[in-house]
Amino acid sequence: MRTQLLVKICYFDAFSGISGDMTVGALVDAGADWRVLEDSLKSLELDARFRVEKTKRKGIAASKFHVEFAEQKKHRHLPHIDKIISGGSLSERAEQNALAIFRKLGEAEAKSHDIPIEKVHFHEVGAVDSICDIVGACVALDLLDVDEVYSSRINVGSGTVQTEHGVLPVPAPATAELLKDKPIYSAGPEAELTTPTGAAIVAALATGVGTLPPIRVLSQGFGAGDKDFAVQANVLRALIGERTAASEATTVAVLEANVDDSTPQVLGYAMERLLESGALDVTLAPVCMKKNRPATLISVIAPPAITDQLAGMLFQETTTLGVRIYYAERRVLERALTRVETQYGPIQIKHTENGNFSPEYEDCRNAARTHNVALRAVIAEAARVFRESRS
Numbered sequence: 001m002r003t004q005l006l007v008k009i010c011y012f013d014a015f016s017g018i019s020g021d022m023t024v025g026a027l028v029d030a031g032a033d034w035r036v037l038e039d040s041l042k043s044l045e046l047d048a049r050f051r052v053e054k055t056k057r058k059g060i061a062a063s064k065f066h067v068e069f070a071e072q073k074k075h076r077h078l079p080h081i082d083k084i085i086s087g088g089s090l091s092e093r094a095e096q097n098a099l100a101i102f103r104k105l106g107e108a109e110a111k112s113h114d115i116p117i118e119k120v121h122f123h124e125v126g127a128v129d130s131i132c133d134i135v136g137a138c139v140a141l142d143l144l145d146v147d148e149v150y151s152s153r154i155n156v157g158s159g160t161v162q163t164e165h166g167v168l169p170v171p172a173p174a175t176a177e178l179l180k181d182k183p184i185y186s187a188g189p190e191a192e193l194t195t196p197t198g199a200a201i202v203a204a205l206a207t208g209v210g211t212l213p214p215i216r217v218l219s220q221g222f223g224a225g226d227k228d229f230a231v232q233a234n235v236l237r238a239l240i241g242e243r244t245a246a247s248e249a250t251t252v253a254v255l256e257a258n259v260d261d262s263t264p265q266v267l268g269y270a271m272e273r274l275l276e277s278g279a280l281d282v283t284l285a286p287v288c289m290k291k292n293r294p295a296t297l298i299s300v301i302a303p304p305a306i307t308d309q310l311a312g313m314l315f316q317e318t319t320t321l322g323v324r325i326y327y328a329e330r331r332v333l334e335r336a337l338t339r340v341e342t343q344y345g346p347i348q349i350k351h352t353e354n355g356n357f358s359p360e361y362e363d364c365r366n367a368a369r370t371h372n373v374a375l376r377a378v379i380a381e382a383a384r385v386f387r388e389s390r391s
Contacts, residue, residue, distance in 0.1 A: 006242065006243075007147045007148060007242065007243040008144070008145050008146050008147045008148070008240070008241075008242060008243075009146065009147065009148050009149075009150060009213060009215050009239075009240070009241055009242070009243055010027075010030075010141060010144065010146040010148075010149050010150070010238055010239070010240055011149075011150045011151070011152070011212050011213070011215070011238070011239040011241070012026070012149070012150070012151040012152065012202070012206075012236060012237070012238055013152050013212075013236070013237035013238075013239065014151055014152050014153070014154045014155060014194065014198075014202075014236060015152065015155055015232075015237075016155055016188065016193055016225065016229075016232055016233060016234050016235060016236065017154065017155050017156065017157055017192075017193025017194040017195075017198065017225070017234075017236070018151070018154060018193075018194050018195075018198035018199070018201070018202065018236050019133075019194070019195040019197060019198040019225060019236075020129075020130055020133025020134055020136075020137060020195065020197035020198060020201065021064070021065045021066075021067075021129070021133050021223070021225075021226075022065075022198065022223035022224065022225050022235070022236035023133065023136075023137040023140075023198065023201055023223060023236060023238075024037075024065040024133055024136040024137050024140060024223065025052065025062065025063040025064055025065040025221075025222070025223030025224055025236075026062075026063070026221045026222055026223030026235075026236045026237060026238035027137065027140035027141065027144060027221060027223070027238055028052050028063050028065065028140060028221065028223075029062060029063040029220075029221025029222050029223060029238070030144065030219045030220055030221025030238045030239075030240050031144060031219045031221065031240065032139075032140035032141075032143045032144050033143050034052055036139075036143060037136060037139050037140055037143060038050050039089070040088065040089060040090055040094070040135070040136075040139045041088075041132050041135060041136055041139070043087075043088040043089035043090070044084055044085070044087070044088040044131065044132070044135065045087070045088075046069065046084070046128050046131065046132065047069060047070065048067055048068060048069035048128050048129075048132060049067075049068045049069070050065075050066065050067055050068070050132065050136075051066050051068070052064065052065055052066070053066060055224050056224075057222075057224050057225070057228055057229075057233040057234045057235045058228070058229070058232065058233035058234075059233070060222055060233045060235055061222065062222035062223060062224035062233075062235045063221065063222065063223060063224065064223070064224040065133070065136065065223065067128060067129035067132045067133070069128045069129070077118070077120065078102060078103070078106045078117065078118070078120065081102050081131060082099055082102070084131060085098045085099055085102070085131070085135060086099075088135065090135070090138075090139060091139075091142050093138075093142050094135070094138040094139045094141070094142040095138075097138040097141070097142075097204070097205060098134050098135045098138045100204045100205075101134050101138070101200045101201055101203075101204040101205070102134065102200075103204075104178060104200045104203045104204045105174070105178070105196060105197070105200045106120050108174040108175075108177040108178045108196070108199075108200070108203075109174050109196075111177055112173040112174045112177055130197050133197055134197060134200070134201070137201055141205075144240055146240070148207045148243075149202075149205040149206050149207060150206055150207055150208050150209070150210075150212070150213055151202045151206045151208075151209045152209070152210070152211075152212070153183040153184065153185060153209065153210060153251070154179060154182065154183070154184045154185075154194055154199075154202065154209065155184075155185060155186065155187055155188065155193050155194065156170060156171040156175065156176075156179070156184050156185070156186055156192075156193055156194040157170050157171070157186060157188070157189070157190070157191050157192050157193030157194060158170055158186045158190050158191075159190035159191060159192070161192040170186075170191070170192045170193075171184070171192070171194060171199075172192070172195075172196060174196045174199075175194055175195065175196050175199045178196065178199035178200055178202075178203040179194075179199050179202070179203065181305040182202070182203075182209045182305065183209060183210060183251065183304045183305070187232075188229065188231050188232045189227075189229045189230075189231055189232070191227070191229075193225075193234075198236075208250075210250055210251035210304070211250050211251045211329055212239070213243065214243065214244045215239070215241030215242060215243055215244060216241050216242050216244050217239055217240070217241040218240050218241050218242065219239075219240045220237060220238065220239050220240070221237070221238045221240075222235040222236070222237050222238075223235060223236045223237075223238070250329070250330050250331075250332070251304060251327055251328070251329060251330070252280065252301050252302065252303065252304065252327070252328055252329075252330045253301075253302050253303070253304045253307040253310075253325060253326075253327055254299065254300070254301055254302075254325070254326050254327070254328050255298075255299070255300040255302065255307065255310055255311055255314065255323055255324070255325050256297065256298065256299050256300070256323070256324040256325075257297075257298045257314055257318065257320040257322065257323050257324070258287060258289055258295050258296070258297055258298075258320070259295060259296050259298060259318050259319055259320050260289055260293045260294070260295035260296075261319050262296070262318055262319050266317070266318065266319075267284055267296055267298070267318065269317065270298070270313070270314070270317035270318050271284065271298075273313055273317055274300055274310060274313060274314075274317075277306070277309060277310060277313060278302065278303065278306050278309075278310070279300050279301065279302045279310060280301045280302055280303065280330075281299075281300070281301040282298070282299070282300050282301075283298075283299045284296050284297070284298060284299075285297045285299070298314065298318065298320075300314070301330070304327065307325060311323045311325065333352040333353070333354065333356070334352060334353060335350055335351065335352050336350075336351060336352075337349065337350055337351075337360075338351060338386070338389075340382060340385045340386050340389060341385070342367070342378070342381045342382050342385050343381060344367040344368070344370070344371050344373065344378050344381060344382075345367050345370070345371075346363070347359050347360065347363045347364060347367065347378070347382040347385075348360040348363050349382065349386045351386070357383070357386060359378075359379050359382035359383060359386070363382075364378040364379050364382060
């Protein structure tokens with residue numbers, strides 16, 4: 001199995017949201033070469049000036065990225081922005097990432113306003129500073145040799161925000177569309193903490209959103225936002241590190257319900273439906289409730305993105321009147337699948353770097369039925385062949 005030790009990771013800790021300028025500031029603060037980055041931005045020929053200011057937010061030292069330019073045309077279409085980016089002196093990876101981010105933005109804006117993407121006017125997003133924010137972030141990631149981008153759960157803020165379309169709720173429609181199926185929350189000041197630009201960076205580049213993956217930290221940087229809030233540091237943290245062989249950590253949702261008036265058939269069917277709908281695991285355990293009533297505790301482990309769907313299924317398929325939902329960290333070893341050829345046919349083996357392995361149940365079950373032999377015989381044969389292939 002291929003080692004992951006040399007994979008370079010950037011993890012954005014968006015506890016106070018994420019925006020384009022915060023992203024650039026955090027990456028410069030984490031070690032991206034500012035002079036090279038500045039030259040790349042100048043190659044866009046947008047008649048703009050750039051600087052990074054050292055500042056503090058609630059006592060945390062951070063870098064604030066500034067773009068300064070004369071008043072220019074604000075409305076741009078996607079082909080115009082693509083031409084600006086492609087005309088710059090950027091690496092192929094930085095250019096492709098920047099184009100992908102703007103494509104994500106265009107799709108979100110088009111859906112939010114129910115218009116074709118070709119007719120989308122990139123007003124705030126298409127302004128010079130936003131183009132430089134996105135290109136700057138992509139160049140900085142390239143300068144840091146980042147292979148994979150991850151993000152924490154994203155604090156989007158609350159309240160309203162003034163836009164060219166008028167006053168909109170936070171998160172703005174385009175931001176919410178970009179972060180669809182990703183874990184978000186609201187905490188802290190009543191303000192827009194995550195902008196469409198920041199959301200687009202995560203939507204286009206992030207491999208995962210949730211718990212910090214196992215890494216050996218090489219550097220960290222903080223990018224400052226415009227405001228200095230009284231309740232929390234308005235910064236985005238970027239952690240740069242190399243992937244380690246430690247167990248993978250992910251955030252999962254845990255759904256629980258106590259049921260004391262249902263039949264085993266109904267509960268068994270509910271378990272099947274939950275697993276078919278994407279639950280990672282479902283367990284049924286006997287419990288004793290108030291007034292000494294025997295009952296069943298239904299526990300569901302699921303990806304956070306489908307929490308609402310599975311909660312609705314619990315209400316639909318069982319008699320529960322309430323579901324408890326909380327989030328937990330799940331650690332799993334990195335796994336791989338290897339197919340071995342046995343006398344009963346091919347069997348997939350799931351295995352880890354520390355030597356643990358297990359023949360896949362469905363493969364063994366099908367082989368046992370096909371050859372009319374005991375399931376345990378197929379499992380033993382698959383395990384034997386796999387051990388011999390590793391010796």
